[in-house]
Amino acid sequence: MAQRILALTVSTFRETVRDRIFYLVGVFGFVMLLSTAVLSPLTVGAQGKIMTDVGLAAMSIFGLLVVVFVGSSMVRKEVEKGTILTIMSKPVGRREYLVGKYLGLNLTLLCMLVVMGLMFLLMTFLAPGTFSLRFVPVIYLTLLELMLVNAVAVFFSTCVSPILAAVFTLGAFVVGHLSQSIKDFGTLQGSVFQQRVSETVYYLMPNLEVFNVRGDVVHGMTVDAGHVGLATLYSLGWVGLLLIFAGAIFARKELR
Amino acid sequence: MQSDARWMVSMHDMVSITPGKTPAAEVHPPAAATLASPATPHRETGTQRENPVPDTPLARQTALRVQGLGKTFRSGFLRRRDGGVQDVSFTVPEGSVFALLGHNGAGKTTTINSILDLIHPDSGTVEIFGVNHRRQEARRQVGYLPERPYFFEHLTGRELLGLYADLLEIPAVEKNECIDQVLERTRMAEAAGRRLRKYSKGMLQRIGLAQALLGDPRLLILDEPMSGLDPLGRREVRHLLQELKAQGKTIILSSHIVPDVEMLADTVGILRQGRMVHVGTLAEATGGGTYQVRIAGGTDQSGYQVLTAHGVDALREVLDRCGAEGLPVLGVEAGSGILEDLFVKAHESQEAR
Numbered sequence: 001m002a003q004r005i006l007a008l009t010v011s012t013f014r015e016t017v018r019d020r021i022f023y024l025v026g027v028f029g030f031v032m033l034l035s036t037a038v039l040s041p042l043t044v045g046a047q048g049k050i051m052t053d054v055g056l057a058a059m060s061i062f063g064l065l066v067v068v069f070v071g072s073s074m075v076r077k078e079v080e081k082g083t084i085l086t087i088m089s090k091p092v093g094r095r096e097y098l099v100g101k102y103l104g105l106n107l108t109l110l111c112m113l114v115v116m117g118l119m120f121l122l123m124t125f126l127a128p129g130t131f132s133l134r135f136v137p138v139i140y141l142t143l144l145e146l147m148l149v150n151a152v153a154v155f156f157s158t159c160v161s162p163i164l165a166a167v168f169t170l171g172a173f174v175v176g177h178l179s180q181s182i183k184d185f186g187t188l189q190g191s192v193f194q195q196r197v198s199e200t201v202y203y204l205m206p207n208l209e210v211f212n213v214r215g216d217v218v219h220g221m222t223v224d225a226g227h228v229g230l231a232t233l234y235s236l237g238w239v240g241l242l243l244i245f246a247g248a249i250f251a252r253k254e255l256r
Numbered sequence: 257m258q259s260d261a262r263w264m265v266s267m268h269d270m271v272s273i274t275p276g277k278t279p280a281a282e283v284h285p286p287a288a289a290t291l292a293s294p295a296t297p298h299r300e301t302g303t304q305r306e307n308p309v310p311d312t313p314l315a316r317q318t319a320l321r322v323q324g325l326g327k328t329f330r331s332g333f334l335r336r337r338d339g340g341v342q343d344v345s346f347t348v349p350e351g352s353v354f355a356l357l358g359h360n361g362a363g364k365t366t367t368i369n370s371i372l373d374l375i376h377p378d379s380g381t382v383e384i385f386g387v388n389h390r391r392q393e394a395r396r397q398v399g400y401l402p403e404r405p406y407f408f409e410h411l412t413g414r415e416l417l418g419l420y421a422d423l424l425e426i427p428a429v430e431k432n433e434c435i436d437q438v439l440e441r442t443r444m445a446e447a448a449g450r451r452l453r454k455y456s457k458g459m460l461q462r463i464g465l466a467q468a469l470l471g472d473p474r475l476l477i478l479d480e481p482m483s484g485l486d487p488l489g490r491r492e493v494r495h496l497l498q499e500l501k502a503q504g505k506t507i508i509l510s511s512h513i514v515p516d517v518e519m520l521a522d523t524v525g526i527l528r529q530g531r532m533v534h535v536g537t538l539a540e541a542t543g544g545g546t547y548q549v550r551i552a553g554g555t556d557q558s559g560y561q562v563l564t565a566h567g568v569d570a571l572r573e574v575l576d577r578c579g580a581e582g583l584p585v586l587g588v589e590a591g592s593g594i595l596e597d598l599f600v601k602a603h604e605s606q607e608a609r
Contacts (some may be wrong), residue, residue, distance in 0.1 A: 007422030011408060011415070014352040018410035018451075050497075082406045086467055088399035089372050089477075091392045255374040 012104020071153030073162035176208030315575030358527035
């Protein structure tokens with residue numbers, strides 16, 4: 001089983017990397033240079049903050065682009081093109097296939113974040129007084145967030161069309177970052193119904209703000225190791241749950 | 257029938273055979289498929305999936321058993337019936353070639369996809385070498401080529417085969433050798449380092465065949481294996497399939513190109529509108545086939561005359577008479593179009609009902 005999942009992971013990674021995904025890394029470098037050369041001089045005394053803020057946010061956004069555009073259509077595209085037929089005619093389980101594809105895209109995201117992270121650290125190293133290893137946990141938490149959103153994309157890609165899956169994934173990302181605010185909003189409204197609805201949304205959707213420590217770190221705070229550990233468990237828990245549901249749906253799917 | 261086959265082999269010494277045409281009796285071994293009685297339809301259950309693998313001699317001899325297979329597709333808001341198959345039953349013994357014939361949309365691909373558990377049948381049972389088709393290990397013995405093979409276009413041919421070798425859990429030490437073998441066999445060795453996006457349609461078909469042959473499967477399921485190939489490519493694939501057949505592989509192929517099937521199949525199943533309207537050996541269906549015997553002499557300018565014999569017995573009689581009367585036999589040709597006639601007849605009889 002491990003050999004089959006690994007084979008699918010590696011082939012998915014190769015396929016996505018060769019599909020010009022890494023052009024995005026080049027765009028990231030351009031954004032970093034732009035933030036340093038154009039935006040930083042506009043701010044007095046906060047040049048480093050602008051650069052780090054833009055850089056860390058760009059990493060998350062570029063990762064999200066990959067997940068939305070590749071992850072959301074990954075399974076459905078293979079069914080429509082028929083690439084899945086020969087794979088599933090071998091002794092491969094449907095869940096193995098799904099996990100292999102998911103891990104393959106995760107590997108792509110990991111490589112992207114490593115390259116972008118190194119570029120980011122290099123830029124901070126070149127800007128006086130900006131470099132800090134405090135940024136490493138931020139990049140790691142971004143990876144955990146993207147892993148979770150990727151699982152959301154894979155889940156939707158097993159049950160709806162690629163466009164809908166992309167829209168739903170993007171929606172889950174936005175709601176995931178607003179879920180705490182939605183809960184607070186419902187509580188403040190006073191109506192029991194609104195309170196129940198906002199609580200339901202809060203508990204049904206992953207809270208992606210758990211992974212967002214960019215603001216704190218840019219302003220000089222360090223990320224607590226306990227928080228990183230809990231965020232890891234939180235991400236893995238959601239990923240597991242989503243893949244179980246996706247596997248159950250995919251096992252019943254007609255591949256034609 | 258067996259004695260007829262032996263007799264035809266001995267005829268090679270006596271008469272010349274037209275190249276590319278092989279006498280039917282030589283091509284077709286004894287009864288290869290039987291029309292199974294329709295089974296009571298039932299759904300696959302989890303319990304069935306856990307059945308132990310039968311190890312009876314019968315299970316070992318039967319490569320594929322399809323019983324009462326039914327699948328209905330529905331589409332639109334009113335969920336109207338949109339194709340599928342009904343009550344399809346047939347059995348394929350190991351070592352034979354079974355051809356699924358039918359027009360486009362007759363249900364050939366649905367039958368094949370159901371066998372491979374790519375789609376879930378509504379009713380019926382399918383066993384591959386005695387193992388329920390829903391079990392993962394049932395597919396370990398199967399090589400499959402879909403109708404329009406399409407693969408990861410950014411991988412090279414070798415990388416793609418590497419993926420399939422890993423999916424088959426071929427040990428790392430044997431992997432490269434296995435890949436080289438199938439690349440050679442499908443004449444794709446030179447193009448193996450190129451990415452699949454640069455492959456022509458024919459090359460995709462070949463690499464598709466290569467992945468189907470990986471792991472030396474006992475059962476090959478080929479959906480329209482000749483489609484997309486030029487005449488030369490078709491001939492090569494046909495020769496490859498004949499070679500595989502000679503090695504004792506069981507082959508199930510679907511096609512709507514009758515002459516291809518005629519040259520390869522021992523048994524045919526004709527599908528029409530999702531129903532199996534005929535299953536049987538070619539010999540059973542055609543009464544042994546039609547042969548044309550060319551004899552030297554004759555009245556016209558060609559210098560020879562042609563006698564037509566229907567069936568092997570009639571052919572034997574014609575040749576005996578030629579021998580007795582001292583007429584030199586220039587050649588014997590297996591008549592073409594036998595299966596085509598059967599195909600048309602099956603469709604006409606179904607239409608008449």
